[in-house]
Amino acid sequence: MGIEYQLQYNVCAAAICMVILWMYFTQKxxxxxxxxxxxxxxxxxxxxxxxxxPGTLDKLDPEFLPRAVQILVDYLHACLxxxxxxxxxxxxxxxxxxxxxxxKWYWKLMLLVPQTIVLLLWLTNPLTGWLFDYTERGSFYHxxxxxxxxxxxxxxxxxxxxxxxxxxxxxxxxxxxxxxxYMGISCLATLLQYFFPALLLRHIGMAxxxxxxxxxxxxxxxxxxxxxxxxxxKVFEKIVNLNLEAGKGMNVFVLQIxxxxxxxxxxxxxxRTKVLIQVAEFMDRISQQNTYYFNDGLFVIMQxxxxxxxxxxxxxxxxxxxxxxxxxxDILLNYKMMQYAIPxxxxxxxxxxxxxxxxxxxxxxxxxxxxxxxxxxxKAERRIKVTQIIRHAIVNDYFQMYYQPIxxxxxxxxxxxxxxxxxxxxxxxxxxxxxFIPIAEENGMILQIGSMILEKVFRFIKxxxxxxxxxxxxxxxxxxxxxxxxxxxxxxxxMLKQYNIEKEMVNLEITETAxxxxxxxxxxxMQDLYQEGVSWSLDDFGTGYSNISAMASWPLTIIKxxxxxxxxxxxxxxxxxxxxxAVNMVKKMGYKIVAEGVEQESQLEIMKxxxxxYIQGYYFSKPLPEEQFIAYIKEKNGIEG
Ligand code: C2E
Ligand code: CA
Ligand code: CA
Numbered sequence: 001m002g003i004e005y006q007l008q009y010n011v012c013a014a015a016i017c018m019v020i021l022w023m024y025f026t027q028k029x030x031x032x033x034x035x036x037x038x039x040x041x042x043x044x045x046x047x048x049x050x051x052x053x054p055g056t057l058d059k060l061d062p063e064f065l066p067r068a069v070q071i072l073v074d075y076l077h078a079c080l081x082x083x084x085x086x087x088x089x090x091x092x093x094x095x096x097x098x099x100x101x102x103x104k105w106y107w108k109l110m111l112l113v114p115q116t117i118v119l120l121l122w123l124t125n126p127l128t129g130w131l132f133d134y135t136e137r138g139s140f141y142h143x144x145x146x147x148x149x150x151x152x153x154x155x156x157x158x159x160x161x162x163x164x165x166x167x168x169x170x171x172x173x174x175x176x177x178x179x180x181x182y183m184g185i186s187c188l189a190t191l192l193q194y195f196f197p198a199l200l201l202r203h204i205g206m207a208x209x210x211x212x213x214x215x216x217x218x219x220x221x222x223x224x225x226x227x228x229x230x231x232x233x234k235v236f237e238k239i240v241n242l243n244l245e246a247g248k249g250m251n252v253f254v255l256q257i258x259x260x261x262x263x264x265x266x267x268x269x270x271x272r273t274k275v276l277i278q279v280a281e282f283m284d285r286i287s288q289q290n291t292y293y294f295n296d297g298l299f300v301i302m303q304x305x306x307x308x309x310x311x312x313x314x315x316x317x318x319x320x321x322x323x324x325x326x327x328x329x330d331i332l333l334n335y336k337m338m339q340y341a342i343p344x345x346x347x348x349x350x351x352x353x354x355x356x357x358x359x360x361x362x363x364x365x366x367x368x369x370x371x372x373x374x375x376x377x378x379k380a381e382r383r384i385k386v387t388q389i390i391r392h393a394i395v396n397d398y399f400q401m402y403y404q405p406i407x408x409x410x411x412x413x414x415x416x417x418x419x420x421x422x423x424x425x426x427x428x429x430x431x432x433x434x435x436f437i438p439i440a441e442e443n444g445m446i447l448q449i450g451s452m453i454l455e456k457v458f459r460f461i462k463x464x465x466x467x468x469x470x471x472x473x474x475x476x477x478x479x480x481x482x483x484x485x486x487x488x489x490x491x492x493x494x495m496l497k498q499y500n501i502e503k504e505m506v507n508l509e510i511t512e513t514a515x516x517x518x519x520x521x522x523x524x525x526m527q528d529l530y531q532e533g534v535s536w537s538l539d540d541f542g543t544g545y546s547n548i549s550a551m552a553s554w555p556l557t558i559i560k561x562x563x564x565x566x567x568x569x570x571x572x573x574x575x576x577x578x579x580x581x582a583v584n585m586v587k588k589m590g591y592k593i594v595a596e597g598v599e600q601e602s603q604l605e606i607m608k609x610x611x612x613x614y615i616q617g618y619y620f621s622k623p624l625p626e627e628q629f630i631a632y633i634k635e636k637n638g639i640e641g
Contacts, residue, residue: 005056006200010049013203017046020207020214027220028289030235034094038218041087042210048080049203056200062138074140078131079122082149084206085156085186086115092160092179095217096171098242110159114152121145150190157183178216182209225293227273228280236292236300240342240349249305250342252352253312255283256360257297258334263326271326275333278324286315298356309339317368336364340372354380361442386439389425394448399423401456402623405633406475406594407615409608413637416507418475418616419457420623421449441481450482454492458499464630467505470637475507475537480514484521489528496534503533507558510536512544515554523554530555537594541565542582552589559586561612563597569606576606583610 020042029035055073058064065073089111090100097103100111125131130145161183164171189205223235243250257279264272279299283291287301294300301312316337323330338359346352355372358380364370393399400422408415423431440446457476460466466474482488496503508529515522526536537558538551542565551559565582568575586593595607598617607615621632633639 009200009204013049013207016207037091085153089156089160185209231292253301254338255299260297338370403629404623477509489525507535509539558592560594580610
């Protein structure tokens with residue numbers, strides 16, 4: 001009576017492999033080496049498990065297979081027994097490093113030498129019988145070198161796992177866990193089989209290990225955009241990095257759909273997705289599946305450097321001259337495109353993102369093209385840097401409010417101040433508001449910053465009880481973006497209540513562009529606050545349209561003459577004349593006037609003569625931090641204590 005081999009385990013192993021293969025072939029995958037190796041690994045395990053079945057049956061009943069077939073099966077099995085661990089090691093290395101090319105020479109040696117020896121043993125076995133042989137009566141027995149197969153198999157699993165664990169920089173937690181699980185399960189199964197030969201656990205152990213790796217590492221949502229089912233940005237980054245490491249250049253074609261917001265607002269989000277899917281299919285087709293979707297309607301085609309890209313522009317133009325389908329109806333899409341070469345135009349991924357970020361903000365020429373040469377990479381880089389600094393500053397509260405005193409000519413003392421924001425980054429130092437405010441407006445962070453400014457200023461007003469210092473109100477700058485929020489007036493009134501501040505203590509500054517860009521919402525906000533007692537200044541008068549007749553309908557109290565207007569005074573003869581008549585006209589309409597940026601005494605005198613109400617500028621003081629400002633006001637206004 002022979003051993004009762006548990007053949008059902010091998011059947012299960014083959015079944016698991018088939019399921020993996022089926023899932024694998026029905027999903028879209030990248031053309032990376034590790035994918036090919038993985039597929040080979042699973043096929044190999046499956047064939048080994050299957051081949052092992054007749055081989056085992058033959059050991060029970062030597063008559064089961066004709067002798068020639070039996071020999072063939074035994075050789076195949078001996079070979080397949082060791083291939084999966086080898087393939088596993090190569091898989092582990094390529095999944096981490098992308099390609100064997102990027103691996104250090106000693107790892108290459110460690111990967112190649114032992115299997116070469118096994119291969120030689122295998123090839124010479126008919127002569128030596130070192131691995132296995134047959135008795136004269138034809139029964140199979142193990143040769144003296146047979147345990148080497150186990151040792152080498154174990155060795156390869158260890159090398160694979162070792163590489164993943166040692167190359168920390170390139171691998172991640174998920175890779176580590178998966179390969180360790182593979183090692184644990186396949187080694188345990190092999191050991192069990194070694195001690196209990198009837199339990200044919202080895203193949204099923206490997207198959208389960210492969211299933212774990214598959215589910216963990218070969219997931220389509222890792223590299224496919226979930227909605228569009230084309231490659232995502234992650235794969236793009238990976239391939240660019242690999243190519244750069246290997247010294248290979250690439251050509252890139254970028255396309256951006258520009259009216260997605262319009263589609264969402266007018267036809268709903270589902271139609272946005274619907275349109276994007278159509279574009280994704282089109283792009284993937286013309287690029288032979290080399291399109292990557294970034295986000296916000298940005299599609300990128302990447303090809304090797306020898307591939308001509310010119311045709312894409314023409315094809316895109318032709319297709320975009322036609323309609324795209326919506327749920328009900330058709331639509332034309334606005335778009336722009338750009339082409340560049342890596343590393344000639346764009347050196348690395350970092351520059352690539354600066355470049356894309358600038359591209360999305362640019363307006364294309366009439367041909368829907370943006371010239372890569374028109375992009376100032378340094379400027380784009382700075383923008384991104386500043387965005388990070390702002391984000392940091394919000395989290396760590398690096399913003400401070402400075403106050404610049406405003407002098408009343410009639411009262412001969414300081415009556416108010418303008419609150420001006422300061423951002424001092426611990427590493428980058430002072431970032432001027434002129435630089436970071438427009439960036440914060442563009443990415444919406446201004447809303448958070450805006451309410452933080454209000455809080456800081458309100459707390460300041462309350463804490464120092466500034467009325468006692470002779471200050472009647474504080475001027476606070478509002479951004480266009482803030483004024484376009486429907487809830488703005490409500491929020492400010494709420495905060496005033498919370499800080500228990502009289503509404504007359506606050507004057508809000510707004511520029512003409514805010515009022516022109518979004519008249520209804522802004523007007524509503526202004527009126528709501530004005531009726532509650534909050535006053536308004538028009539900032540930067542003299543730089544924009546300065547449409548005085550239109551101004552009349554806005555609830556303004558103060559007009560702030562911009563520094564450029566004030567500078568005209570010292571510039572030429574006619575300067576004072578212009579100022580005088582401008583002052584006259586504005587005052588006739590019932591507004592008070594602040595002259596901004598007064599630096600010299602002569603300017604001050606002329607402003608006084610022209611009957612400007614208030615003066616602000618370096619002549620009196622630069623914007624000052626809270627305590628210095630309070631000290632300054634106490635001194636100027638003759639307040640004791
Ligand atoms: P702005 O509202 O026109 O502010 C006046 C600017 O002129 C301030 O620059 C101020 O420091 C500067 N200034 C005042 N007097 C003189 C002078 O005599 N000579 C010269 N050369 N400059 C003078 P700052 O603080 O750099 O602010 C620049 C701009 O950034 C502001 O222009 C405003 O548009 C924006 N900003 C500043 N703080 C805030 C804020 O808290 N919120 C918002 N939304 N914008 C702000
Ligand atoms: Ca201002
Ligand atoms: Ca101003």
